Amino acid sequence: MNALATDQLPVVVIGAGPVGLAAASRLVERGIEPLVLEAGPSAGTAVRDWAHVRLFSPWSEITDPAAEKLLAPSGWTRPDGSAYPTGGDWAERYLQPLADILDDKVRYGATVVGVARAGRDRIVDSGRDEQPFTVHVASAGGREERISARAVIDASGTWSTPGPMGADGLPALGERSAAGRISYRVPDLGDPAVRARYAGKRTAVVGSGASAFTALALLADLAADEPGTHAVWILRRGITGSTFGGGEADQLPARGALGLRAKAAVEAGHAGTVTGFRTQAVERDGDRLVLVDEDGRRLDPVDEVIVLTGLRPDLTFLSEIRLGLDERLQAPTALAPLIDPNVHSCGTVYPHGVHELSHPEHGIYLAGMKSYGRAPTFLALTGYEQVRSITAAIAGDREAAERVELTLPETGVCGGAGLFDEPDAAQNGEGGGCCAAPAVLQTGIGAPAPSGGC
Template sequence: MNAPTTDQLPVVVVGAGPIGLAAAAHLIERGIEPLVLEAGPSAGTAVRAWAHVRLFSPWAEVTDPAAEKLLAPTGWTRPDGAAYPTGGDWAERYLQPLADVLGDRVRYSATVTGVARAGRDRIVDSGRDEQPFTVHIQRADGLEERITARAVIDASGTWSIPSPMGADGLPALGEKAAAERISYRVPDLHDPAVRARYAGKRTAVVGSGASAFTALALLADLARKEDGTHTVWILRRGIGANTYGGGEADQLPARGALGLRAKAAVDAGHAGAATGFRTQAVERDGDQLVLVSEDGRRLDPVDEAIVLTGFRPDLSFLSEVRLGLDERLQAPTALAPLIDPNVHSCGTVYPHGVNELSHPEHGVYLVGMKSYGRAPTFLAMTGYEQVRSITAAIAGDQEAAERVELTLPESGVCGGAGLFDEPEAAQSGEGEGCCAAPATLHIGIGAPATTSGAC
């Protein structure tokens, strides 16, 4: 039997989150077979980890058109487009049904451990572009497997690697030793055990993006009900006109409302701010923690710390393919100038696709929140446009690949270099990365779920 040609091989999609599943839908629409590899046990595993957080984009902006076409014959009906889903809603009412339609094209508990050109490490030039990719996976039963693919779309997000408290990008001294009193996620205060952890306690919230806004707002709500609850907000910069985002000028009203809710928490005295504080060390004071700044300042002891300073991409399994990444953001080289928070702060990045997302290794693409590297403010709509363009290019339809089919909402916060001197200052959240990651925020729109700045 003859071996299949490269064009007959599937396109491997890493991650069964919103962008990965949308990529699979677009591939099917193009007549190309996808194979989605998900490390977790279900669709949207990362999104389910922040199920309690409400997105700041409505349903109309977090479902993909190609995915809806796949779902329509099943009797699926898109929820009210003007309503705001939680992460749990998104996973149960859209992501899992979509994965179910894809059937055995989605494999769960399949962790990708490596991607390479068949028979070629990253050094070898000879015959490289003619070789398919080999994708190495580890299954839940511990066995290893090799899959051959024509292309690889990595939509694995950044949720698994939160950034540390240390201002230099590394863990602060003592941060790892104090791990039992430090969380890197927005707390679910509907969970009695989690609520007990923060009720009547003094908590430090480190970060200045949407996730931090969410935590400030939630802890302020708790402070109104539980005496002794207080938050210390740790910012690496000062508080200025744009600290709380675009407010009423934000074209995503829930996102703007989140910043205003965080401001209300500070104005009401439920949170006090420590500005210009770049954490160098975490020291013990009995059962409490003392945060120490690079300039020697020591804060009063806190019982808990919530570190919401952004996320980072896991590039370890891509070490044998040739990526073109910006040295600062770890985003594709052509995309980085458009999203660099050192240069601009606009919540809107013009829609982009295969041209900005290509690498020296033809046929490998980072999409979704992972494509942004360490940069913030990612929206699900952006990821859907990315995979529409990339799948068109894989199918050989360059005209469609280069066509722009998306208009993004403005954040209401735009300016030149220096408006945000910390990447997390503009952070949004995608839960998978989208909107990501998760920098999710809660604004009290609709149901009383935790609103975060996700998507």
């Protein structure tokens, strides 16, 4: 197929989440046909899975300018920019209306199972760049389809592949067989069935980020109403001044408040802490579970385990594409040094675009959460800037593609995985943390719980 014919093909966008729909809006703005393929039944399927969780970014930071222009003729108005929505609010009041405006440019129930160059596996060099992409899709009812594309923007996120409990990045021994007692999501305690699962129970929370803070705060609220409810917070590192985030010094105030709620839960006795614990095995003790670390230490039995150890990208359907990924983060090689938590325990989320997101395979881009690989510091505004730059490059506007149109404040993201994972170093206050402990460390257990990195 010649270049002119290829340019008539659509740009396939994988995922109808915030960044995928922003990419489609930017393509429409430039007169390029998008085709958004969403595996779920509606826009923001992954966001809806955490509909009960409140974001720590306000409305003013989670809508895309090009998307707003598309929505305006329909009478849509942006919600109060200073308010903090839940995931459910984001999906219903912004993502779904945007997808509805895009109409047949969004297809639901379309799972991408492979991306390749037409007629070329990843080994073949000859004529490779002249070939369009072929996107293999499995639709509802088992129907298979092949879609030709001039470019592919993979904004499928990382939600479908949560990290396991095992400290080596693989499931702990016995983790799979105990799956009925293990959850990898922040519990929705507004759901009666979920509430009953944790009420009056002893629950281990494994993880050290905002999601773990949220789970601890929610379980503390439950403990106030349901006697016998208790959480055990399991950390691979020790407790330092930055364990609970930046507190009142956090540039994202809602995230700081969330860390303070987690600290209050510990200080009120609703949650105990276990530090320097690297889970190696999960054993049965009757109907309960016992976690065992790599040195043989065994914790007291628990009824449930909530594993919140981060997310990772699913790269299986890109196996025939030549990607340039960092060996640690699984993020694009030029982007990885800017976001590597081994180096950046605290600091700025740098705006970036097509240069940092390009791969050896021309015309394929990972955007949004997926572009960050295993790094935990992604913000929606960053993703919107990514797809603005990417779509400009696809349109041939190199000047716009290389121009930075976003300035972000320092966000005070704390908690590098490097020295912080060394229990002795962490307890001695080492490890590169730069967020000072806040002066006031108490908040009410019943305060709102903004959360959810976006």
